Amino acid sequence: MATGRNHRPATRSRGIPEATVARLPLYLRALTALSERSVPTVSSEELATAAGVNSAKLRKDFSYLGSYGTRGVGYDVEYLVYQISRELGLTQDWPVVIVGIGNLGAALANYGGFASRGFRVAALIDADPAMTGRQVAGMGVSHVDDLEQIIQANGVSIGVITTPGGAAQQVCDRLVAAGITSILNFAPTVLSVPEGVDVRKVDLSIELQILAFHEQRKAADELAAGRNGTPRVPAAVERRAGRAEDGPEGDIPAVMPA
Amino acid sequence: MATGRNHRPATRSRGIPEATVARLPLYLRALTALSERSVPTVSSEELATAAGVNSAKLRKDFSYLGSYGTRGVGYDVEYLVYQISRELGLTQDWPVVIVGIGNLGAALANYGGFASRGFRVAALIDADPAMTGRQVAGMGVSHVDDLEQIIQANGVSIGVITTPGGAAQQVCDRLVAAGITSILNFAPTVLSVPEGVDVRKVDLSIELQILAFHEQRKAADELAAGRNGTPRVPAAVERRAGRAEDGPEGDIPAVMPA
DNA sequence: CCATCTTTGTGCACGCGTTCACAAAGGCAT
DNA sequence: ATGCCTTTGTGAACGCGTGCACAAAGATGG
Numbered sequence: 001m002a003t004g005r006n007h008r009p010a011t012r013s014r015g016i017p018e019a020t021v022a023r024l025p026l027y028l029r030a031l032t033a034l035s036e037r038s039v040p041t042v043s044s045e046e047l048a049t050a051a052g053v054n055s056a057k058l059r060k061d062f063s064y065l066g067s068y069g070t071r072g073v074g075y076d077v078e079y080l081v082y083q084i085s086r087e088l089g090l091t092q093d094w095p096v097v098i099v100g101i102g103n104l105g106a107a108l109a110n111y112g113g114f115a116s117r118g119f120r121v122a123a124l125i126d127a128d129p130a131m132t133g134r135q136v137a138g139m140g141v142s143h144v145d146d147l148e149q150i151i152q153a154n155g156v157s158i159g160v161i162t163t164p165g166g167a168a169q170q171v172c173d174r175l176v177a178a179g180i181t182s183i184l185n186f187a188p189t190v191l192s193v194p195e196g197v198d199v200r201k202v203d204l205s206i207e208l209q210i211l212a213f214h215e216q217r218k219a220a221d222e223l224a225a226g227r228n229g230t231p232r233v234p235a236a237v238e239r240r241a242g243r244a245e246d247g248p249e250g251d252i253p254a255v256m257p258a
Numbered sequence: 259m260a261t262g263r264n265h266r267p268a269t270r271s272r273g274i275p276e277a278t279v280a281r282l283p284l285y286l287r288a289l290t291a292l293s294e295r296s297v298p299t300v301s302s303e304e305l306a307t308a309a310g311v312n313s314a315k316l317r318k319d320f321s322y323l324g325s326y327g328t329r330g331v332g333y334d335v336e337y338l339v340y341q342i343s344r345e346l347g348l349t350q351d352w353p354v355v356i357v358g359i360g361n362l363g364a365a366l367a368n369y370g371g372f373a374s375r376g377f378r379v380a381a382l383i384d385a386d387p388a389m390t391g392r393q394v395a396g397m398g399v400s401h402v403d404d405l406e407q408i409i410q411a412n413g414v415s416i417g418v419i420t421t422p423g424g425a426a427q428q429v430c431d432r433l434v435a436a437g438i439t440s441i442l443n444f445a446p447t448v449l450s451v452p453e454g455v456d457v458r459k460v461d462l463s464i465e466l467q468i469l470a471f472h473e474q475r476k477a478a479d480e481l482a483a484g485r486n487g488t489p490r491v492p493a494a495v496e497r498r499a500g501r502a503e504d505g506p507e508g509d510i511p512a513v514m515p516a
Numbered sequence: 517c518c519a520t521c522t523t524t525g526t527g528c529a530c531g532c533g534t535t536c537a538c539a540a541a542g543g544c545a546t
Numbered sequence: 547a548t549g550c551c552t553t554t555g556t557g558a559a560c561g562c563g564t565g566c567a568c569a570a571a572g573a574t575g576g
Contacts, residue, residue, distance in 0.1 A: 025467040052448035071524040071571045089474030103365035113463040182469040190310035205371040209283040211440040216347030329541040329554045
């Protein structure tokens with residue numbers, strides 16, 4: 001029916017939409033919290049609130065996994081934790097390597113969230129010989145020369161890049177050549193990888209810039225509105241308006257493309 | 259026509275789609291690199307490649323900002339850098355506070371990417387009295403008791419939360435009450451904020467879980483395919499298949515919902 | 517055993533984002 | 547000046563994701 005002529009089943013993984021996959025960890029976290037409080041069952045409404053999403057969306061998401069709920073009752077917390085964990089592949093062990101042990105790399109190595117869910121830091125790798133052998137988060141730092149050997153010896157398939165931007169692509173290439181097929185990139189660089197390799201990107205600078213855009217828009221809105229609607233969060237707006245020393249020159253021309 | 263009854267124009271900011279806004283920083287970064295190499299103009303095709311996107315998408319994105327290109331030539335690099343910077347609000351100064359100076363908070367404080375684009379760390383804030391006054395990234399750590407005073411004295415409207423999950427909502431509430439209207443949240447918590455406050459979330463654990471999902475699927479695909487297509491990235495697959503000690507029990511039942 | 521009430525699972529419609537494909541626009545050489 | 551060649555800007559179609567609204571399913575009480 002809806003399947004029609006399916007050119008690229010690669011995007012849709014096993015029929016689970018990407019957007020749903022991205023929310024499963026959120027549900028899992030909420031469910032884990034409920035599990036720790038020994039809550040036996042939960043309704044889609046409650047769980048959706050806890051996860052910060054719409055309940056219809058949550059139900060539709062779960063429907064892709066199967067019919068794991070009981071009508072009139074809700075979902076069994078423990079069972080759902082198991083199902084989602086299995087779907088996400090968290091029932092197995094995922095060794096990861098962190099490449100680039102600067103401030104950020106060290107912080108991630110120390111981060112507890114790693115081990116909590118099947119992920120295990122197999123090695124810390126840095127290019128600086130001065131770092132080699134040093135202890136970070138109770139683990140010795142390896143030299144990047146041993147990258148291939150470490151990856152293959154530990155069966156690592158997930159790599160985390162926390163190098164400076166300039167080194168990221170080079171490190172990425174070596175990781176991929178060594179067999180890594182999933183990369184979490186913290187460097188401010190667009191990585192190019194062969195098909196079949198997944199890259200996810202975490203970029204502080206980009207996130208801040210997106211926030212700045214909306215912040216600017218909010219300020220402009222309030223300025224333009226003047227005494228219009230209820231002034232939300234008035235303190236911040238007042239201050240921002242007062243601080244703008246470049247005057248109302250920057251953004252007034254509403255370049256509405258006709 | 260398609261607009262119909264438009265309840266919430268809040269989502270679309272000044273006509274620029276959210277997806278486009280999220281890509282502007284990417285373009286800006288690529289353009290800045292070109293600018294440093296003194297490249298005068300760039301075509302949509304080149305720039306798109308550098309930014310890792312489709313050229314048609316890039317042109318459509320730019321079309322929301324106005325007609326800044328010259329047909330037959332391309333875009334003027336310097337001019338475009340200026341226009342995007344202005345659109346993103348980067349021509350003004352954005353003081354930010356970082357709350358929670360643990361490993362991650364300290365790493366972010368040291369991160370150079372902050373200052374590079376109009377963002378300035380105005381204060382580091384922590385709840386631990388033992389941290390107060392300590393120097394991190396050449397800056398004294400303030401106590402959380404002074405949070406409101408710091409925010410108002412510096413006109414801060416962007417806050418970064420790097421506390422443990424348990425403290426995040428509480429810190430968030432205080433930030434919002436003090437006038438913060440944009441929050442970048444690194445804590446593994448769903449923050450609830452009043453309308454008009456933007457929250458963006460960076461979650462290492464979620465990113466890893468998403469990668470694990472795809473990784474698992476890739477492994478399953480290769481196992482199922484057997485000797486089918488060209489075995490991409492064969493080393494990793496072989497190893498993964500060999501390492502799976504739980505046998506083919508976990509994921510074979512294709513629960514294809516009829 | 518039946519009625520009622522709760523909650524799931526999903527068909528459907530809508531809107532956003534992406535991509536294609538092409539006409540309009542402008543530079544450049546002759 | 548004119549024609550060609552490159553590249554932009556965008557109309558239109560398509561597909562994905564979201565949310566509504568409701569019927570089906572099952573629990574619960576009498």
